[in-house]
Amino acid sequence: MPSYRAPVADVMFLLKDVFGWERHANLPGFADAPLDVVESILSEGGRFSEEVLQPLNRTGDREGCTRHDDGRVTTPAGFRQAYADYAAAGWVGLSSDPAHGGQGLPYTLSAILNEFTTSANMAWSMYPGLIQGAIAALTLHASPEQKAIYLPPLISGRWAGTMNLTEPQCGTDLGLIRTRAVPAGDGAYRLSGQKIFISSGEHDLAENIVHLVLARIEGAPEGVAGLSLFVVPKRLPEPDGTAGPANGVSCGAIEQKMGIHGNSTCVMNYDAAKGWLVGEANKGLRAMFTMMNEARLGVAVQGLAMSEVAYQNAAAYARERLQGRALAGARHADRNADPIIVHPDVRRILLTIRSFNEAARALVVWTALQADVAHRSGEDADRAAADDRLGLLTPVLKGVLTDRGFENTVLAQQVLGGHGYIAEWGMEQFVRDARIAMIYEGTNGIQALDLVGRKLPKDGGRAVLAFFGEVEAFLKENAGAPDLAPCLGPLAAGLDDLRKATMWFMQNAMARPDNAGAGATDYMHLFGLVALGYMWGRMMKAAANAAEPDGLRAGKHLLGRFFMERAMPETALRLARITAGADAVMAVPEEAF
């Protein structure tokens, strides 16, 4: 039976010692959350994840969701009550606008809470996760009237939300969307079409579900320039704020998937469903991107979360499983075998995962803080710098944390040998669940293209140059610091590889975009390594200075050293692949594949 402990102490180290939480006290919401309050919020969220959500994870996987003949969908046993408790405790609106009933606390806390709930139960966590996306899109793009109708029940968790983009013929290429919206005469529209792969599309957790739907108004231009965003509630809102009669939207089928069985992934049929335009006509893509960027960060956290829970269970097994002897002779001669944690190859696996997890968590916190600054700061310059970082880091985090997170669940599964393959032990579920995060909200290949094709060149490379400058400044500032000795050389080498790769794109991709495409995924991972390495630098420095017991310092130092020795040299491999260019990739004729 797998188990889970929320890493509250690790998070507090990041907030307090690494990122100076209290320096943000001038931002709205932060003053209400000094470190002791944060710690009690996170402890409470951790406890809920450990005690309520985690026990429903395996059973939810086995039971899955059930679609009834009338289109209703039942979630696995226990999901409803857990959701009711979660909403009642106010978790859904933790960082939402107080004007609509939210608590207004920092978004960073929601991101951390997302890690805990996802580690405990990824399929369940997607239900409240999608509500966050709906709240974000409506907050930024809806009219005051729409906000008044939809935000309070979403923020309280009484209503749930979804994103409806994908259609059978249309995934990445949203320009191919066919769902049609026809003006109904009363200011509303009637939507008709089919959406697929809709996470949390239909379920029994909330009294209503607010679908945000991309569709094409009759007569709109072809392609993405003709897409509009609509809010289409499952049940039509009554003037008193309750959910009224059924709308023309229904779940046609539940997809049979590799994992996240506890989340209902639906085919949604729109049959002249009543919907209202959100924002301007034909500007739907921009509004949907708001939702998607927030969602991408949420998906990045899923990669970390699955890696963390897989690590915890593999480490526990390795400490307990008695099998064989240490290479240099028995380490626990009193038992009939040593625990497999004595083996360097088992330790290598565990340290590979853990040294990633801690740096990835730092990246999540750092990036989430940028989101808070970007959305809440009163200083234009601060907001702009934070927005640059957020835009640059979002595809890196989504792509790298979910790729590595999945790989880490596979590595962790390996520690259990044959037991890792058996459902009862829970490790294979982590692998199956984690796999989706590399695919949805834009496949990781799309993240890489977003990074290389859009985020790098944006504003003359302002964001990426600022990032290079920041890492460079860290290296200079700490040159010669003995606690950072194992870190500075490899980080400098990684940054150098990243700069060379960036330069290579500048010189080779303008004339031939395929040179950027062929190296995009390697560039994303190269960027991720440098970002993770930079986080290790900051953590090693903070640990050296922390007023904590020596254990923390020694622990971070060893883990950081491991990361620098084993993970960072990969930057050279990534650079070599990037500079190989597109020649061999593009020369193979289509029919030869």
Next chain:
Amino acid sequence: MPSYRAPVADVMFLLKDVFGWERHANLPGFADAPLDVVESILSEGGRFSEEVLQPLNRTGDREGCTRHDDGRVTTPAGFRQAYADYAAAGWVGLSSDPAHGGQGLPYTLSAILNEFTTSANMAWSMYPGLIQGAIAALTLHASPEQKAIYLPPLISGRWAGTMNLTEPQCGTDLGLIRTRAVPAGDGAYRLSGQKIFISSGEHDLAENIVHLVLARIEGAPEGVAGLSLFVVPKRLPEPDGTAGPANGVSCGAIEQKMGIHGNSTCVMNYDAAKGWLVGEANKGLRAMFTMMNEARLGVAVQGLAMSEVAYQNAAAYARERLQGRALAGARHADRNADPIIVHPDVRRILLTIRSFNEAARALVVWTALQADVAHRSGEDADRAAADDRLGLLTPVLKGVLTDRGFENTVLAQQVLGGHGYIAEWGMEQFVRDARIAMIYEGTNGIQALDLVGRKLPKDGGRAVLAFFGEVEAFLKENAGAPDLAPCLGPLAAGLDDLRKATMWFMQNAMARPDNAGAGATDYMHLFGLVALGYMWGRMMKAAANAAEPDGLRAGKHLLGRFFMERAMPETALRLARITAGADAVMAVPEEAF
């Protein structure tokens, strides 16, 4: 719906142009298999895989195996008939001893056939696969009387076989085996105990199942020195060769697994089951290793097979799925979008898989040929050299082909985007099925330790030095050959890294074995890259010289170049990790994990 085509033409290129099949005509069995006969055998096996086995793959996954209250196990619909047809066609005994009814053809053909059947249906293929292991162990270690009883029905496929090693407390560390054997007085023994994870442990395909069981004779020494091998038939053989009354062995449960649902992975209970000693008492481990080495090569082939079928389906999807436009502008302006094969990142994924598959298949054929030479040659020196290569390459192939094979199924799944996660498309099954190959027959961590701790130092490093010499000779012989230009530099650099890593172990692992343990997995992959790169060298050379259309030459040249540019630079990363040593890995205290 996934599909499959057996790569017969690729195999024929390897046999004919790369490895000079006809030069082996002096070995027993090869004279009966000139190239045209081989081609028709493989085409027939390919057809059977494509038309009979592949259509049962998804249904077998969904249905799984069923254990009835009386302990009987039913395999998925269609498995029985497919097996009956396979056995009737003589495929089980393709390369077995003609003295017991086999066809005596080269083992290499069985290995190739194993790729085809596994690509088509891995779960099904494990039933005949385990028979091969039983035949191998009995052929080498059983008494003439035992051979007469068991080999004919195994070779005809009338009876099936299994390997019984693992127990709940004992996986890798066979010294912990508790199953007991008590002399029954009549020369037989009575076995009692529980075995777990027994593939094909109980099923309805054959009239009898021959279990080969590791157990401890009462009073035998502790540890592996007290293990003996027993043959324990499910039904006791009658003097006329038929299967008689039931023995005291039964299936207690079927494991719920991540994949290979169509194969019954059983808990087997031995309750004073009648068994007969195979070979000498307390020498069971050696006999089991015979089975295991053959099985490890079979598992390596599974890694390749899953990678191949995943590639084929991803490539077909990429050629057909219309979505977006090529980076440099529409490539198929007549359609409303380009097929995604136009995208360099999609091509990168496909070429990564395919350039591995072709080299891995070459490695399998090359290694299988070593097995044929080692077992069939009349020349002592040839046998010894082939046996060296076989011993050295077996852990490399098992570890590297299954690690990469699994990774490739994940990459291929990614090409399908959201569809890759949906069961109906079949890609997620490839991932789930392929995962087990990294675990069973010794986890890949164990393969790496076998390579570094046992195979490298054996006979003063004779095998590894011979391998280095062979690659070196290839590089010298072909220096300056224009067709090999993209290959020779990276291969030489890889070989240099491998030599440095080997030297580093010699200098650092004697005094501290953990230095070998901490680098073992990276060394195995470094070795694998050089071996795969060497195969590409030989294939590029053979393609340049082949009397075939230019397409073959150009195709192999491009794929080989891609491998050299993108895969080979990883050798430097592996070397960097190896020479980082065990310090950071071992310094973390056990309780800190």
